[in-house]
Amino acid sequence: MHNLGFALSGAWQVLIAGLVLGAGLPILFALGIRSLAWGAGEATVSDSGVTVPGTRRPVGTAIGYLLFAVVVVGVLLGITFIVASGFGYKLDFSGFLPALVAK
Amino acid sequence: MSRSPSGRRVSFSVTITRVTETSVILALVVLTALAFDFTNGFHDTANAMATSIATKALRPKTAVALSGILNLVGAFLSVEVALTVTNAVVKIQDKSGAPKTELLADGGSALLLIILAGLVGGIVWNLLTWLVGLPSSSSHALFGGLVGATIAGLGWGGVNWNGDGSKLDGVVGKVLLPAVLSPVIAAVVAAVGTWIIFKITAGVAARFTDKGFRWGQIGSASLVSLAHGTNDAQKTMGVITLALIASGHWSDTANIPLWVKVSAAVAIALGTYLGGWRIIRTLGKGLTDISPPQGTAAQSGAAAVILASSHLGFALSTTHVATGSVLGSGLGRPGATVRWAVAGRMVAAWLITLPAAGLVGAVMWWVGDLIGGMAGALVVFTLLVLASVAMWMRSRTGRVDSSNVNDDWEGTDVTDVVEKPVPAVAN
Structure with missing residues (x-):
C-alpha cells in the first residue's frame, strides 16, 4: 500500500x-x-444611430497589458521548465528570481 | 519461463543465419515501434487541440499542423534518456537500462519478441479506441501490451506490479493510481478556473473576450503539444534503443542514437498532423459544448497539471489529464451540460485499456513463440498489418475528418455509426 x-x-x-x-x-x-x-470605455449608440466610443481610461489599458505580461512570463517559465529539465537543469525558485541550476 | 528455441549445435552457418534472423526481427521491432509512435501522435492530437478546434480558435488543419510542429520540437527538446521506460511496469531491464542478461541469449530474440508483441498490443488498442472515437491513454496501451507480453513470456513474476516500496512505482504506482487521480485533479483545476473566469468576464463586450480567449486557447494548447512531444516521443526512443542494445547494435546506456531520435520525433509529429479526427470530435464536441474561456481554462489546467506532475515524478497520461480538464470546464461553466454517457464510455475504455492491450500482447507473444524465430516475428507483424487495415477500412464508413469534425454532436455519434450504420436523417 x-x-x-x-x-x-x-x-x-x-x-x-x-x-x-x-x-x-x-x-x-x-x-x-x-x-x-x-480601459477602452463603454461605447454607446447615439440617437442618430452612430456608435460613439466611450471615454478611454488609459490606466485600464495599462493594467490589462501588465496582466498579460505576467501571464506571458508564467508561460515562458513553463517552457523554460520543459526545456531545462530535458537538458539536465532545473528551475530553482528558492531565490527572488527563478534561476537555472544543474540537476 | 519461456522455452528457448535454441538447442541446436551452433555451427558457423547457423550463426550467420541467426544474425540475419535477429536483424530481421530487430527491423520489425523498430518499424512497429515507429508505427506505435505514429498512432500515439494521432491518438493524442485531441488532447491539445480538440478545444481550440471546437471553438474555432484555430481552423482544424491549422491546429493539427501547429500541434505537429510543436510535437516535433518537443521531441528534440528533451535529451533526458528514457531508456528505462519499461522498468515502470516490467522487469526486462536493470536499473541502468541494460537488458536483463538472461534474455540476451540467441541475439536477444527473447527480449525482442516481448517488445514486439507488447507494441502490437498497444497499437491494436490505440486503433480500436480511435475507431470508436474514444480518447484512451497511449502510454497505458503500451504498458498494457508490454505487461501482457511479459506475463506470457516470463510469467507473473516478470511484471513490476507494486515497485520496491521506495517510490511511486510499478503497475499500481505508475499506471493505476495516476489514472484514478489525475483526471480528478485536472477536472478540479479546470472547473475552478472556468468558474472564476466566467465570473470575471461577465458583461464584458464579446469583441474583447472573443479575441482575448482565442489567444489564450492557442497559447495554452501549444504548451500542451510541446509537453506531449517531450514526454511521449521519449517512450518510443527508449523502446527502440532497448531493442538495439538487446540485439547488440548499440551499447551506450547514456545516449540514444541520433537516427532513433529523429525517426521517433518525425513519426509522432506526422501522426499528430494526420489528426485523430474521431477523437478530436468526441473530446471537443461530445463531452460538453466548449466556449473560448472554457477552452483556455481547460488547456491551461491540463498544461499546468502535466508540467507539475513531470516535475514531481508523478507519472500520468496526457489523455487522462486533457479529458478531465475538458470535463471540469463543463462543470465549472454556469449552465453548461456534461454528457455523462460519453464520459462514462471514456472511463470504461480507460478501465479496460490495460487488460485489453495486455491480452493482445500476450496472444501475440504466444503466436510468435509457437512459430518461433524470424517466421514467428513475421507472422506477428503480418497480423498487426491485417488488423490495422481492417480497422482503417471500417473507419471509412462514418468517416470523420477536418470537414465534419465540428458538426453538432447530437444524432451523429461516431460510435453508433461504427456499430450500426445510421442513415443520414436529421433529427
Missing part, C-alpha cells in the same frame, strides 16, 4: 501547483481582458 501514500502525497502537490498556475494564470488573463475592456 506504500504506493497509495506516495500517490496521494504527489497528488495534492500537483493539485496545488495546478490551481496556482493552471487556474491562476487564466484568471489573471481574464482580469487582463476585463481591464482592457474597461
